[in-house]
Amino acid sequence: MKSLPWLAMFLFVGCSHVQEPVKTVHFPYAGELLGAIQKSEGRAPASIKLVAKEQKSPRRVYFSALYYQYLTLGNQESVINSCPQFHHDKLETDAQQTPKFSMYKVSSIDKEGQDFFPELAFDKKFSLKDYHQSIREELDILCEEGVSDNFYKFDNLVTHYANKPSFHMSKTAMESVLKIPVFANFYLIKMIKVSPEPMFPEEKRLIEMTHTSWFEKYVVEASKLRNNFIKPKMVKR
Numbered sequence: 001m002k003s004l005p006w007l008a009m010f011l012f013v014g015c016s017h018v019q020e021p022v023k024t025v026h027f028p029y030a031g032e033l034l035g036a037i038q039k040s041e042g043r044a045p046a047s048i049k050l051v052a053k054e055q056k057s058p059r060r061v062y063f064s065a066l067y068y069q070y071l072t073l074g075n076q077e078s079v080i081n082s083c084p085q086f087h088h089d090k091l092e093t094d095a096q097q098t099p100k101f102s103m104y105k106v107s108s109i110d111k112e113g114q115d116f117f118p119e120l121a122f123d124k125k126f127s128l129k130d131y132h133q134s135i136r137e138e139l140d141i142l143c144e145e146g147v148s149d150n151f152y153k154f155d156n157l158v159t160h161y162a163n164k165p166s167f168h169m170s171k172t173a174m175e176s177v178l179k180i181p182v183f184a185n186f187y188l189i190k191m192i193k194v195s196p197e198p199m200f201p202e203e204k205r206l207i208e209m210t211h212t213s214w215f216e217k218y219v220v221e222a223s224k225l226r227n228n229f230i231k232p233k234m235v236k237r
Helices: 004-011 031-043 058-073 084-094 111-116 128-145 149-161 173-177 181-192 201-210 213-236
Strands: none
Touching: 031 173, 031 213, 058 084, 058 128, 058 149, 058 181, 058 201, 084 128, 111 213, 128 181, 149 201, 173 213, 181 201, 181 213, 201 213
């Protein structure tokens, strides 16, 4: 019963009137590693946040991060031609250099390593290409309407749950944030392609706005463990 508030958070999207298809991909993750990181983060002293000269709204941060992730997953292809609601943010993002992205071809991964391969969630019924298209559909809605159902989920997290330690320490926290595309995409991209480039500013900002440093740390640590399962297979080739 304790998990119901977090579940309700994502089932109820406020006053959104935007209709969009529900395409949820259940990415695997390692619960034991997550629990250890949550405990570590819970014991750490609160860090001092520097206030930026210009604070973007959650709406602008969400769009810019989602659009950047869309370009990354598509290797800079399928650029949106027009976006009336976020014209300036789109131009800023178009000017960014996105990392090259390619899917690791999973042949066989030992059971204990499967939690570190989010791409296993894709299949013939719903491929990465289908997933990329679903991001495009939401971006089209954002560009025309300014909001989307998924944005309301993000906004609810910022407004109602970011300052709740009980949420961040919850066993269902990871499952909850992965229902929000900007987190799911961040997880997918960083796990598959650990990019040497600095984090995209709006991605860093969404972590700060939601106080989900545990999520960022999980992705960093999980990507290292993932490499332990990939390297032996690459040596055998």
